[in-house]
Amino acid sequence: MSMMKFQTVERDSFFSRLDFRPKLFMVAVVTIVAFAWESPVLQLGLALLIMLACLLVGVKWSYIRTVLLIMIPFYALLLLTHAFFNRDHVMALKGFESVNQLSRMFTFPENWPLIGGGFATWEGLTYGFNVIFKTLTLTLVIPLAVFTTEVNNMIVAMVRAKIPYKIAFIFSSTLRFFPLLIEEFRMIIEAQRLRGLAMEKMGLVKRVRVYAKVAVPLILGALVKSQQLEVVLQSKAFSGSPDRTYLHESILRPPDYLLMIFFALFFVVAFYLLVVYGVGSFGGPI
Secondary structure (H helix, E strand, O other): OOOOOOOOOOOOOOOOOOOHHHHHHHHHHHHHHHHHOOOHHHHHHHHHHHHHHHHHHOOOHHHHHHHHHHHHHHHHHHHHHHHHHOOHHHHHHHOOOOHHHOOEEEEOOOOOOOOOOOEEEHHHHHHHHHHHHHHHHHHHHHHHHHOOOOHHHHHHHHHHOOOOHHHHHHHHHHHHHHHHHHHHHHHHHHHHHHOOOOHHHOOHHHHHHHHHHHHHHHHHHHHHHHHHHHHHHHHOOOOOOOOOOOOOOOOOOHHHHHHHHHHHHHHHHHHHHHHHHOOOOOOOOO
16 A cells, blocks of 8 residues: 555546545435435445445455454444344334334243343344445445545545535545554564564464554554644644645546436435335335
8 A cells, every 4th residue: 555645446447537526425425315214125235336336446355355354243233232122213113103013033031131031123133234234335435435536636626615625634634644554553563573573373362462562652653743744734834725726636527527417316316215105214115
């Protein structure tokens, strides 16, 4: 990964040549629709489409696989909590008036301590899958926009979109800061290996302890870099004013307008079907 940009897309594509403003619009529309839909089927379809779009534009499968592996414990916890405890919300969505109307998956024997009499419901489990696919969509739509855009182009596009320049600058600085931290983390681990630390032969617990010790110099290094950045900005009399010249340009072209029109229509159709026919609601037609 380059130390000067936060971008995993290595090949040029139609999507990477688009302006950042329609991508921001896409992220906003997908986020709103994902929050509005409560149907696991439609949420799964949306998540798969976003994942397919990521792969088509060049986001590495290794990144998506890492995200999925990291989220597995979180997803398992979501399924358990919704299956066992999400009853009132599911009853409200289904229009049920009694807990007995819920479909039980299984019930613990009454004589078991603490968990005796507890039960899981199919409706709660189904809603848990809805939440999982929702979070997966929100997790993947961000790199779909960010990883396909140069940081400098992001700043100009965000300013053109009337986003305050200070916010755009903080956003771009954060994206530049992460690769530096990753590189410094690798350097610390490599220095430890040169001193005879064999990470490959360690168990999981020992590795966690080593990574915890690495966090201390990593945090101190991050604080030093942030202080250096503050000094540089003060020496250059940084005011955060958008009234300045820009090396890069942000121009909306026909493909950019087409993308915004597509997602505007998608937004209107999705909410029309949701309000009028209940498509996307929990327990609706789809």
